[in-house]
Amino acid sequence: MATTIRDVAREAGVSVATVSRVFNDSGPVREETRRRITEVASRLRYSPNSAARTLSTRRTQTVGVLLPDLYGEFFSEVIRGIDQVVQQRSWHLLVSCSHNERSEIEAGLRAMRGRVDGLIVMSPDLDEHRLARNLPDGLPVVLLNCEVADRVFDTINIDNRGGAHAVVAHLLKQGHRRIGLITGPERNHDARERLRGAREALVAAGVAPSPELEVAGDFSELSGHRGVLALLKLDDPPTAVFAANDSMAIGALSALGERGVHVPEQMAVAGFDDIPIARYVSPPLTTVRVSIPELGGRAVRRLFGAIESGAAHARRQELLPTELVVRRSCGGLSRATVDRGSDVGTHAN
Amino acid sequence: MATTIRDVAREAGVSVATVSRVFNDSGPVREETRRRITEVASRLRYSPNSAARTLSTRRTQTVGVLLPDLYGEFFSEVIRGIDQVVQQRSWHLLVSCSHNERSEIEAGLRAMRGRVDGLIVMSPDLDEHRLARNLPDGLPVVLLNCEVADRVFDTINIDNRGGAHAVVAHLLKQGHRRIGLITGPERNHDARERLRGAREALVAAGVAPSPELEVAGDFSELSGHRGVLALLKLDDPPTAVFAANDSMAIGALSALGERGVHVPEQMAVAGFDDIPIARYVSPPLTTVRVSIPELGGRAVRRLFGAIESGAAHARRQELLPTELVVRRSCGGLSRATVDRGSDVGTHAN
DNA sequence: CGCGAGCCTGTAAACGGTTACAGATGCCGC
């Protein structure tokens, strides 16, 4: 059917070994022979069968990505960051998504076996035991936004705590004392860390966190919309709201607009992520910028490192710094403050 | 290293053929033998090497997706739609992105060779000759949002023309006579078709399209922002604006807000795509809904059909219908009209 | 007891590369 290395060898009057050497640039081949082979190969439109190559070298030149979901800009940005680095090496990208189902995560992991040289996993739900159990032994893995106590895995996390701390500290500095929080899903690691950072900022300023000012959201616009309405109903409503992501903050803006509540005069609003649209809502949204493609890019680079150095590879836990972006939605446009941030590097989680 | 089918066979006291039969459910195996084999296999944590399997069956159980870019919600939604169907079959997804570089598209196509059983390509730039030339012969392909005159490829396109026609017709019905158009990039097929549909609607209503009312955008929020400002500067500004996608419409809303122009009273605004955020901007955006995941899903299903039926497969050109979604940004909330639409099916492009 | 018919199972040849190893060739200096 398709032309094989043997066809090329026959046509060029050489052995398969020589053709292979030409294609992999391994071992010496006389210049004239090399030319003849490449000429024949392109004439026959030969291209090596990657399955055969994988079988014999045990390398796939492919990285696998397992995501909890593919919904929303966040994931597409991660993939974009990953793809860019992967493509730079002429490697390939196998993506899969687990819908946050434990069984599917495990199925996804197993399915990757033998198809990839390394794996990037983002799955807030998975504990390390399950992970280890379903992982082909020795397959390099980098975990994204996962909570793992153990240091046996490479991890990269967004500095959720620092970012949330910074944005709440900013609101406090504007004079707000009652700050509503619209949280993300309880089970989500990012959401928990953002809540934690926000509370810490309050405490640090001598303001006691109050349960009535914390309403539960799920990262969707709708839940932000509802959340802020719930806060407005309080006897003593907050003067500012921090939503755990931009989508919810935008939902909140929309609800406030419907109610005729002026932002930022009557209510300051802030979000988290700095999605592209954030600067175009009205008023433009104060938020925390995270370079999501960078998150993906770092993950792949780390993975490549692990693949190259093999078992000797030293695991690291890394935090990706964030940056406070001040826009009109919470007034006080004095200056775009840079996040108090966290250093990047070997780092306890 | 890893356990192979031979290890399992030895341990279970059978031949490799029998183990293979158990794993593929091909050919008869005595129940007791089957049980013993599965037991041994799971004890040894055996899982078949997919490269070897691919080599011998010539099937990869993988579909390749080649996109022009990975930026924005559009692409992530396409991938999501594709992934869902792919995963339903326990197949795999190899994604790659060409950055709209011709050379990268071709490299991407060649790189897929031997790694996938079929290909979904979205690349407005590529002409069919180049495509055919770089395609492994006989590899099934489905083209998304591509303009190809020839009927040799399966294609699926959004009904851009119908959607744009519907939204402009709606504005006309509201009494608007001067309607500004913020177009998408010239080279983009979707953008051209949307512009065409909009003009046709104007002509159909006896309104002559006017070049001064058409400003060029590039699908970004920023260009929508600028576009509407340009329209406001006209001696006789329009009373309504149709932006060729939602991002630009949102940019326009933001500019109008800054200028104190009331929407929809002083200026009606409409977009295209119905991205999730569209209903949460203020005022909520009138737009054209396209089920992007559906676009991806259909593409895969068609691809599966092509893979199964082999060379006998009949090519089809399909249009994905759109739906007008009327929200506050252009007043007239009488009812959500359903698009005049196009039928789906065998269909000239 | 012999014998075909059904089941079930094993043997071995692909699939298309890579690569260790051996062999050929050319060139040089003596």
Next chain:
DNA sequence: GCGGCATCTGTAACCGTTTACAGGCTCGCG
């Protein structure tokens, strides 16, 4: 003329599956 070396090339084993084909076994029946 010939050994020795460097450089290039070929042979064949191997990677881990699938699968066509050939048996072997069991069983019922004449």
